[in-house]
Amino acid sequence: MTGPGSNPAQSKERRPDGAALLIALGLAAFGAVMIWDASSIPDKSGYSGVGAAAMPKFVGIVLLVLAALTALTGLRGTAGPRVPQQQATPILWIVAGMLSIVFLVHPLGFTIASGILFACTAFAFGKRNMALTLPVGLVVSLLIYGVFDQILKLNLPAGIPETLVFGN
Amino acid sequence: MSTFEFLLQGLGTAMQPMILMYALIGVTLGTAVGVLPGIGPALTVALLLPVTYGLDPAGSLIMFAGIYYGGMYGGSTTSILLNTPGESASIVTALEGNKMARAGRGGPALATAAIGSFVAGLLATLALAFLAPHIVKLALVFGPREYFALMVLAFVTVSAAFGDSALKGMTSLFVGLGLAVVGIDGLTGQARMSFGVPQLLDGIEVTTLAVAMFALGEALFVAAKPVGDEDKVQELRGSVKMTPEDWRRSWPAWLRGTAIGFPIGAMPAGGADIASFLSYGTEKRMSKHPEEFGHGAIEGVAGPEAANNAAAAGTLVPLLTLGLPTTATAAIMLAGFQQFGLQPGPLLFATAPQLVWGLIASLLIANIMLLVLNLPLIRLWVKLLTIPRHWLYAGILLFACLGTIGVNPSPVELGMLLIFGIMGYLMRLYGYPIAPVVVGLILGPMAEAQLRRALAIAQGDFTTLVSTPLSATLLAIAALAFFVPLLLRLRGRGQVLSQFGTDED
Numbered sequence: 284m285t286g287p288g289s290n291p292a293q294s295k296e297r298r299p300d301g302a303a304l305l306i307a308l309g310l311a312a313f314g315a316v317m318i319w320d321a322s323s324i325p326d327k328s329g330y331s332g333v334g335a336a337a338m339p340k341f342v343g344i345v346l347l348v349l350a351a352l353t354a355l356t357g358l359r360g361t362a363g364p365r366v367p368q369q370q371a372t373p374i375l376w377i378v379a380g381m382l383s384i385v386f387l388v389h390p391l392g393f394t395i396a397s398g399i400l401f402a403c404t405a406f407a408f409g410k411r412n413m414a415l416t417l418p419v420g421l422v423v424s425l426l427i428y429g430v431f432d433q434i435l436k437l438n439l440p441a442g443i444p445e446t447l448v449f450g451n
Numbered sequence: 452m453s454t455f456e457f458l459l460q461g462l463g464t465a466m467q468p469m470i471l472m473y474a475l476i477g478v479t480l481g482t483a484v485g486v487l488p489g490i491g492p493a494l495t496v497a498l499l500l501p502v503t504y505g506l507d508p509a510g511s512l513i514m515f516a517g518i519y520y521g522g523m524y525g526g527s528t529t530s531i532l533l534n535t536p537g538e539s540a541s542i543v544t545a546l547e548g549n550k551m552a553r554a555g556r557g558g559p560a561l562a563t564a565a566i567g568s569f570v571a572g573l574l575a576t577l578a579l580a581f582l583a584p585h586i587v588k589l590a591l592v593f594g595p596r597e598y599f600a601l602m603v604l605a606f607v608t609v610s611a612a613f614g615d616s617a618l619k620g621m622t623s624l625f626v627g628l629g630l631a632v633v634g635i636d637g638l639t640g641q642a643r644m645s646f647g648v649p650q651l652l653d654g655i656e657v658t659t660l661a662v663a664m665f666a667l668g669e670a671l672f673v674a675a676k677p678v679g680d681e682d683k684v685q686e687l688r689g690s691v692k693m694t695p696e697d698w699r700r701s702w703p704a705w706l707r708g709t710a711i712g713f714p715i716g717a718m719p720a721g722g723a724d725i726a727s728f729l730s731y732g733t734e735k736r737m738s739k740h741p742e743e744f745g746h747g748a749i750e751g752v753a754g755p756e757a758a759n760n761a762a763a764a765g766t767l768v769p770l771l772t773l774g775l776p777t778t779a780t781a782a783i784m785l786a787g788f789q790q791f792g793l794q795p796g797p798l799l800f801a802t803a804p805q806l807v808w809g810l811i812a813s814l815l816i817a818n819i820m821l822l823v824l825n826l827p828l829i830r831l832w833v834k835l836l837t838i839p840r841h842w843l844y845a846g847i848l849l850f851a852c853l854g855t856i857g858v859n860p861s862p863v864e865l866g867m868l869l870i871f872g873i874m875g876y877l878m879r880l881y882g883y884p885i886a887p888v889v890v891g892l893i894l895g896p897m898a899e900a901q902l903r904r905a906l907a908i909a910q911g912d913f914t915t916l917v918s919t920p921l922s923a924t925l926l927a928i929a930a931l932a933f934f935v936p937l938l939l940r941l942r943g944r945g946q947v948l949s950q951f952g953t954d955e956d
Contacts (some may be wrong), residue, residue, distance in 0.1 A: 302881060310622065317629055320644050321838065332911025335636040338899045339643055342629045349622045356618065366880055373674035374876075377848070378869070381667070384852050385865040397852060401845045407674045408841035427853060436505055437857040 302366065303357025307350045314346030373407035380404050392442020393432075398422035458580050465816050470510055470809065474817045481521020482824055485541075486529050486835045489673060490847055492522030493688040493780040493889070494665040497658045498850050501857035501928055508791035509806045515784050516767070520572060520814065520836055522780075523723060523760045527564035528832055531557055532685045542724065543731040547744065547751030549685070554747050558691035563701045563749055564756040565825040566693075570702075571709040571757035572818040575764035578713055579771075580811050583800070586772040590797040595905035596916050598773075600925035602898040605769075606721040607929045610887040615938055619883045623765050627891020630655050637900055643920035650863040652899030657786045657840055657893050661779065664885050666851035668875020670844045677814065682701050684836050691829060701753040703923070708757030715758075717766020719777045724765070730758035753817045756890035759852070764814070771795050771807060775894075779886040782893045 321339035380403030387396040401420025402413055410416055420445070428445055431437040441449075464470060484495045496515045503511035524539035531548035542563065551560040592602075608681050633644040634654030645651035693701065696807035711733060712726035734754040735744050744751055769775040772795040776782035788795050793803065825832070855868045878885060902916075909915030917923040 310626075313626070313629060317632065317644065320646075324641050324643060330569065333906055334902055335639045335641045335643060337903075338895075339629075339632045342625055342632060345621075345625050346629060349618065349625060352618055353622065368677055369675040369880070370677065371675070374671055376670055377667075378873070380848070381852075381865075381869045381872070384856075385862050385869060388852075388856060388860065388865065389862070393853075393856065397849050400852060402847050404670065404845040404848045406840040407556060408844055410839070410841035416841075420849075423846070424849065427849065431502065431853065431857070435502055437502060437853075438860070439853075440860050441858055451928070 291410055299360050300357040307354035307357060310346050310353060311350035314343040314350060317343030317346065376403045376407035380407075388440050390418045390442075392438045392445050393428050394421060394424040395442055397427070454581050454584055457584075457804065457808045458780050458812060460805070461810075461812030462510070462804055462815075464809030465513075465812040469507070470513060470813060471816070473507075473510035473514045474517050474813050474921060477517020477818060478521040478524075478817050478820045478824060479872075480947075481518035481523075482525040482821065482832060483521075483835060484518070485525020485527075486832050487525075487838075487843065488529055488533065489669050489844065491526075491665065491780075492519045493661060493778075493783050495522070496657065496780060496783045496787065497661040497665070498782070498854040500658050500790060500953040501854055503787075504790060504942040508793065509809055510889075511791070512784070512787060512806070513810055513817075515787050516810060516814055517817045519763055519780050519784070520817055521821060521824075523572075523756075523763050524565065524568050524825050525832065526759075527568070527752070527756050528561060528825075528829065529836065531560045531564065532833060534685075540754075541727070543727050543755045544752055546731065547748050550745070550747035551749065551752065556747060557685055559693045559697050559749065560747075561829055562691045562693045562826065563753045565822060566783055567705040567708065567757040567831075568751045568760040569818055569822040570705045570823075571712060571761040572764060572821070573815065574709050575713045575716075575761040576811065576814045576818065579717075579764050579814075580808075582717065582768055583659065583772050583807075583811070586768060587797040587800045588714075590773055593773075593797075594919075595901040595908065596919065596922045597925065599898055599901040599905055599916065600695055601719065601773065601775060602894050604925050604932065605775055605890070605894060606887075606898070607932045608719050609777065609890045610884070611936065616882070617811065617933070617940070619881075620887055623878065623885070624887035624891045627888035628895040630660065630888070631892045631895030631899075637896060638903055642877050648863065650859075650861055654896075655892065656864070657783060657889065658858055659864060659868055660871050660892055661783055661889050662851045662854050664872030664875030664878070664888065665779075666847050667868065667872025668879055668885070670848055671872065672877035672879045673844065674841070684833075691826065697749055700749050704730075704750040704753035705757040707733060707737070708754040709761040711754075712758035712761030713765040716762035716777075717768040718765075719769055719775060723762040723778070725756035726758040726762035726765075730754040735805050738921070741766075754885040763928065767814075771799070771810075772797060774897075776890060779889045782890050785893060787952040809901055 315351040315443050317339045321336040321343060324334075324336040338403060380400035383399040383403070387399065398417060398421035405414065405416040405420070425444060425448060428439055429449065432439040432441070432445075433449055458891065465474070480495060484490045484492060495518050499515070499518075503514070525870060527544050527548065531552050534545050534549040548560045548564065549559060606624055610757035611617040633651055635641070635652050636643055642652055708730040711730045711811055712723070715726040715729065716723065731751055731754060734750040735741060738744065738748060738750055740748060742761040765776050766781045769777055770781045770785060774785065774794055776785045785795065793799060793806070820865035852865070852868070854866055875885060906913070917926060
């Protein structure tokens with residue numbers, strides 16, 4: 284949603300699009316893995332003539348074709364608007380928060396892991412005062428745990444704060 | 452029994468206090484997520500799936516449908532006052548609606564959007580009720596090959612027919628189809644694409660993928676945007692009353708919007724966003740005041756808002772009668788049905804008529820609730836727009852993780868959430884549509900099963916796929932929907948199509 288003229292330095296000449304080439308590479312890898320995996324499936328096709336390996340092979344081949352087409356458009360280059368400049372720091376903060384969920388939710392429980400995610404996300408969006416956001420996150424998470432685990436019977440991993448407040 | 456009697460019976464179910472409660476929760480939540488930027492009906496239903504696991508199936512499904520309808524109502528508020536659509540089907544509403552708000556006519560804009568949504572929702576839900584039994588009768592003659600042809604058509608319309616690039620749409624679709632292969636093959640029991648990881652044998656959860664792409668992908672995308680890009684909330688001044696002139700100009704637009712939106716939703720021809728774009732174009736062409744377009748023409752709000760609600764009701768036609776989702780929200784609602792062991796389709800009308808007709812009748816009631824929620828209480832919803840973004844997105848991500856942990860608290864599942872989230876961010880960044888991935892993931896295994904069943908019946912003869920007039924016609928339409936836009940783009944007429952390309956959520 285950038286307005287016109289937000290990037291006056293933008294050149295109109297065509298040049299190879301590196302991102303498209305990387306995307307093509309990723310698609311080709313995905314397709315190749317699908318075909319490779321399908322080739323190890325014993326294809327008992329039965330009456331239909333198509334077995335369990337047919338679909339992954341087909342999808343894999345189409346992905347390779349799409350990768351080739353993407354690479355072609357990438358090489359031809361684009362004169363259109365480029366992707367707007369991205370800020371890396373907020374992304375790293377959100378990813379860090381998500382990693383806290385992946386690795387801490389089991390050892391430490393839902394409240395602590397989600398509280399950290401909450402604070403990290405708030406930081407990414409410009410609220411940098413962790414002395415405020417972390418306690419808020421912890422309290423909100425504990426309330427959510429109470430509602431969803433205790434009342435709605437969703438099975439959430441418990442840690443020390445949960446057992447202290449809600450018992451076993 | 453006639454449709455009318457079924458509908459009366461459905462109203463009996465819908466009037467039960469508990470069911471009314473579910474409907475009220477649904478429309479309230481739906482309006483809220485419609486108003487909030489960055490969170491739409493698809494994501495909300497996905498987040499609620501694990502929570503409703505132990506609740507009443509009829510009530511939960513009514514709640515989901517209420518969220519879908521409510522999202523369509525609420526989205527207009529954000530478009531008009533903030534110029535940032537709350538959900539994709541309200542993008543065009545912003546064109547005229549925000550101009551009206553800037554000119555101090557935000558009240559009438561909100562009113563015409565709400566009343567238009569009501570008129571369209573009412574008419575389209577009645578159309579759904581009277582159309583559904585006929586399609587059910589038709590669907591009874593459907594065999595595997597017809598279902599397969601229908602799914603191919605749905606694949607083409609969600610991925611290649613609209614948007615600015617068929618290549619990007621097809622890429623999204625096939626990534627979804629590739630992810631759909633992961634897990635145990637339903638027909639032979641062989642493990643595919645699981646690389647010996649036991650958690651992958653169950654396949655990739657639709658909820659995990661949808662939550663990751665819509666919540667995490669969106670949060671990353673918004674967070675990484677350069678600073679100073681936000682729009683300002685227009686204050687709601689004056690009353691929400693429409694003048695007689697406004698009424699006179701609005702009602703034909705509402706009816707036209709309904710007439711455009713419902714068929715588009717009902718045929719597998721794309722979702723509410725496409726309907727609202729078409730309606731906007733129609734209003735611009737038919738208006739007696741074309742010079743007002745772009746400066747706050749009320750028809751440009753009334754028509755698209757009616758169209759997106761009518762289309763939302765229309766999408767329920769293929770979903771309920773054929774089990775065929777044509778939008779991301781419908782795909783996730785299908786996952787909701789399956790969670791309760793229900794398979795939408797012609798049989799559901801025979802085995803669970805109370806549920807189906809209760810659902811349809813509830814939508815009529817939900818519409819009335821939404822009108823009440825959205826007109827007198829509009830100032831309350833506007834307050835939601837003042838929530839600072841850091842609290843909003845921190846909360847959204849918290850709920851996103853809650854949903855996934857509720858389904859399956861394994862680190863593998865949460866790792867997938869993170870990976871798909873990053874994928875969703877990159878897709879947004881480089882202009883790849885999200886909806887085809889979700890639809891591919893949920894329809895892929897169904898299409899594959901129907902194809903293999905059809906071929907097994909015909910003993911491996913591929914010509915069976917075009918051997919009935921119906922399946923041949925459906926596949927021909929699919930081919931047309933694929934090649935005609937391709938030719939249009941090659942001849943440089945692609946701008947028209949790229950207008951329809953949006954991140955549907």
